[in-house]
Amino acid sequence: MKSDQPVLEAHHLSKTFSTRSFLGRTTSENRAVDDVSLSLAAGKTYALVGESGSGKSTTGRMLQGLITPTSGHVTVRAADGSTAVQTTARANRDVQMIFQDPYSSLNPRRRIRGILEESLRIVGEKDPSVLRTKVDEALNAVGFSDEHAQRYPHEFSGGQRQRIGIARALVVNPKIIICDEPVSALDVSIQAQILNLLRKLQADLGLAYLFITHDMSVVRYLSHRVGVMYHGRIVEEANTPDLFAAPQHEYTKRLLTSVPIHHPSLRTSAKA
Amino acid sequence: MSNNLLEVIDLRTSFDTERGNVTAVDGVSFSVAPGEVVGVVGESGCGKSVTAESILQLLDPSSTSYSGQILFGGDNLLRLSEDALRKVRGYRISMIFQDPMSALNPVFTIGDQLTEAILAHKRIGKRRARAFAIELLAKTGIPEPESRMRQYPHQLSGGQRQRVMIAMALSCDPELLIADEPTTALDVTTQAQILKLLIELKDEFDAGILFITHDLGVVAEICDRVVVMYLGEVVEYTDVHTLFDNPAHPYTRGLMASTPGIDADPEDDLPIIPGAVPTLHHIPQGCRFAERCALVLPECRQQTIELEVLSDDHASRCIRSAELATGASLSNGGVR
Ligand SMILES: Nc1ncnc2c1ncn2[C@@H]1O[C@H](COP(=O)(O)OP(=O)(O)O)[C@@H](O)[C@H]1O
Ligand SMILES: Nc1ncnc2c1ncn2[C@@H]1O[C@H](COP(=O)(O)OP(=O)(O)O)[C@@H](O)[C@H]1O
Numbered sequence A: 001m002k003s004d005q006p007v008l009e010a011h012h013l014s015k016t017f018s019t020r021s022f023l024g025r026t027t028s029e030n031r032a033v034d035d036v037s038l039s040l041a042a043g044k045t046y047a048l049v050g051e052s053g054s055g056k057s058t059t060g061r062m063l064q065g066l067i068t069p070t071s072g073h074v075t076v077r078a079a080d081g082s083t084a085v086q087t088t089a090r091a092n093r094d095v096q097m098i099f100q101d102p103y104s105s106l107n108p109r110r111r112i113r114g115i116l117e118e119s120l121r122i123v124g125e126k127d128p129s130v131l132r133t134k135v136d137e138a139l140n141a142v143g144f145s146d147e148h149a150q151r152y153p154h155e156f157s158g159g160q161r162q163r164i165g166i167a168r169a170l171v172v173n174p175k176i177i178i179c180d181e182p183v184s185a186l187d188v189s190i191q192a193q194i195l196n197l198l199r200k201l202q203a204d205l206g207l208a209y210l211f212i213t214h215d216m217s218v219v220r221y222l223s224h225r226v227g228v229m230y231h232g233r234i235v236e237e238a239n240t241p242d243l244f245a246a247p248q249h250e251y252t253k254r255l256l257t258s259v260p261i262h263h264p265s266l267r268t269s270a271k272a
Numbered sequence B: 001m002s003n004n005l006l007e008v009i010d011l012r013t014s015f016d017t018e019r020g021n022v023t024a025v026d027g028v029s030f031s032v033a034p035g036e037v038v039g040v041v042g043e044s045g046c047g048k049s050v051t052a053e054s055i056l057q058l059l060d061p062s063s064t065s066y067s068g069q070i071l072f073g074g075d076n077l078l079r080l081s082e083d084a085l086r087k088v089r090g091y092r093i094s095m096i097f098q099d100p101m102s103a104l105n106p107v108f109t110i111g112d113q114l115t116e117a118i119l120a121h122k123r124i125g126k127r128r129a130r131a132f133a134i135e136l137l138a139k140t141g142i143p144e145p146e147s148r149m150r151q152y153p154h155q156l157s158g159g160q161r162q163r164v165m166i167a168m169a170l171s172c173d174p175e176l177l178i179a180d181e182p183t184t185a186l187d188v189t190t191q192a193q194i195l196k197l198l199i200e201l202k203d204e205f206d207a208g209i210l211f212i213t214h215d216l217g218v219v220a221e222i223c224d225r226v227v228v229m230y231l232g233e234v235v236e237y238t239d240v241h242t243l244f245d246n247p248a249h250p251y252t253r254g255l256m257a258s259t260p261g262i263d264a265d266p267e268d269d270l271p272i273i274p275g276a277v278p279t280l281h282h283i284p285q286g287c288r289f290a291e292r293c294a295l296v297l298p299e300c301r302q303q304t305i306e307l308e309v310l311s312d313d314h315a316s317r318c319i320r321s322a323e324l325a326t327g328a329s330l331s332n333g334g335v336r
């Protein structure tokens, strides 16, 4: 497989939501995502940034096949080099997702092992010994032991739950992981643990990440390429160092000047 | 110390829980001077919100007990009657929260709520109260304040709601504003505007601010002095410049290092603080931070560690503070 070929491409994706008013008399249309094209490469991270409501999560869900685009399509390249074209919502084991709040997506009544096995069953894996080995591998990859596998989600801290979310995505051997604000709710100390883990997994497994975030210091540290979303559109896209060195769009400039300073001596007189 | 606006001395806040009594804030002391912004930082679960809520005793009285002193305007707030305390809350001390929705009533307009808040402590007529409400909204930078008055909370964006909360908090011209993670849920661009607004208004109203945050970037932006909390205790306090130039506690150093700065090398792992804040049922013996500390020595676990005063306005709860404060690098400053 040629490494410079994208593993996933989004072509002119748009999504319009119709919302019905109170009593359902009128409907209004909200173009949440408007003509978004992007491509993800193996072993690389594409950061998607923008204010809340700009369409980042909706874009991520279309890439994962969780929702059907109003127009446009997604192509995912399989291991044999063939490409699958997706125009409707359809789960693809090559594309997995991790969320800001993994807890809400973890079944509280199942042990961790059961939760991970469920992910494998969904993609058709039945052999108990394969299930056991794959779950052990995924848990091991995120730094968990068999003892953790026997516990329930509520017994874990926020950072540990995010590890479980990552293990659940990894267990089916995906090529692409959509990370929807996976560290936004975590303390910086714990955030660093998760970012290091994601980077290590990328290096070991050649994963492509779409990394949705609003934290520009995380973007700079982790991503190779950045797309800036504003009102449903990607208004600027660049390699990460270039975006920070020479932002073009007004919104990108505003975003960069809004990043909190890292030392009090950098306060401007207006702020001090 | 008598020119302080607020002085918290040896505050202890405990809860009765099904699993026994737990102490969330354990001997915390700090002060806020007029016009000063004092930051309280630490990971979630370290007792920042309980500290803030203890000042106004907002916690469920049936399961909460307090000890120590909270000196404000010559009174110990912990000794005041409920009636007297009500005259402090929302009159002389206001509070804003991470989630303004929780403090706004969804069925009343912004105008009604703001006007009512003003009428509650100003002897003016309804007409003038409305005019004052519009003036306050305008001060917070909300576009078209007059039409906002007729809107309901759900019709506003998160940032606009936080501005309304700030207008509400300032309507009584408070001496002290307690802000508990007021920008944590907001976009960075909105956060930057709100921080700027708070600074401007602080100067205009000449109030002190107790600013709770887990974000050191926010601390760098607006705080004058900083209290670092870990598991219910103050582990370090100092002025903001010393905190960033010469942090003395391994926990403070760990928090700073794990924030990816502009100089973070994408080729390297980020320094981390291993593990997580334990629950109040599992408070370690000796230094509470020992199980996560890269510089731990056997004696750290064998004794209660006291806050050690390093200089005039700098103290750290660590037996190795003196070595650390001199800037000794100690194998990467105590960070893994
Ligand atoms: N299921 C849905 N139904 C209706 N509107 C939606 C739905 N999901 C998202 N939206 C709307 O689409 C827009 C983009 O949302 P989202 O993709 O979640 O933004 P972001 O992740 O950038 O915050 C918002 O206006 C949001 O209200
Ligand atoms: N009402 C309560 N009953 C029992 N424990 C509580 C209560 N409120 C908070 N706590 C505990 O007190 C500790 C500190 O909480 P908090 O002040 O909210 O932390 P922070 O604001 O720093 O994130 C946590 O361990 C929390 O679980």
Ligand code: SF4
Pocket: B249, B250, B251, B287, B288, B289, B290, B291, B293, B294, B295, B296, B297, B300, B305, B317, B318, B319, B320, B321
């Ligand atoms: S007292 Fe010991 S364990 Fe605690 S912070 Fe200092 S060096 Fe670390």
Ligand SMILES: [Mg+2]
Pocket: A056, A057, A058
């Ligand atoms: Mg989102």
Ligand SMILES: [Mg+2]
Pocket: B048, B049, B050
């Ligand atoms: Mg809190």
